[in-house]
Amino acid sequence: MTQTKFDPDVLNLTKPEILNFCDRVLKKWNKDPTANAQNILAMNAVKTSILWTDDQSLKAIxxxxxxxxxxxxxxxxxxxxxxxxxxxxxxLKK
Incomplete structure (x- = not known):
């Protein structure tokens, strides 16, 4: 069995996992939608861009x-x- 070296700078998450992260943030912000209205709008735009972006570009970004x-x-x-x-x-950077 060949083991590949882990590279922490490479995206290993799938599109659904990234969207799930966005949904968790939205769930938190929706507890106070008035205070977080702009954030909610922006996160929904992020989610839309993720949905429309191909996997190769998503991994690059x-x-x-x-x-x-x-x-x-x-x-x-x-x-x-x-x-x-x-x-x-x-x-930490070093």
């Missing part, structure tokens, strides 16, 4: 999102000027 997650967390920490958190994220 979400693969990039996954790949850049730590970079975005680091940049976000730096923007807040929370040096302790930023240094922790920098260590």
């Amino acid at each position: 979400w693969g990039e999102i996954i790949q850049w997650t730590f970079e975005l967390l680091y940049e976000n920490a730096m923007a807040k000027e929370d040096k302790e958190w930023a240094n922790t994220m920098k260590k």
Whole structure:
């Protein structure tokens, strides 16, 4: 049996699993639909785009999102000027 190397930057989720994630977020936001109206609208747009996107493009797009997650967390920490958190994220990135 040949084992393939796991690559955390490659999307392994299926389209239904991504949509399920979106539905879980919507369920949370729908607990207070007035406060989350814009978010709900935006997430429904995300869901629609996922439904219309072919699997190859979906893997490319979400693969990039996954790949850049730590970079975005680091940049976000730096923007807040929370040096302790930023240094922790920098260590994780390496």
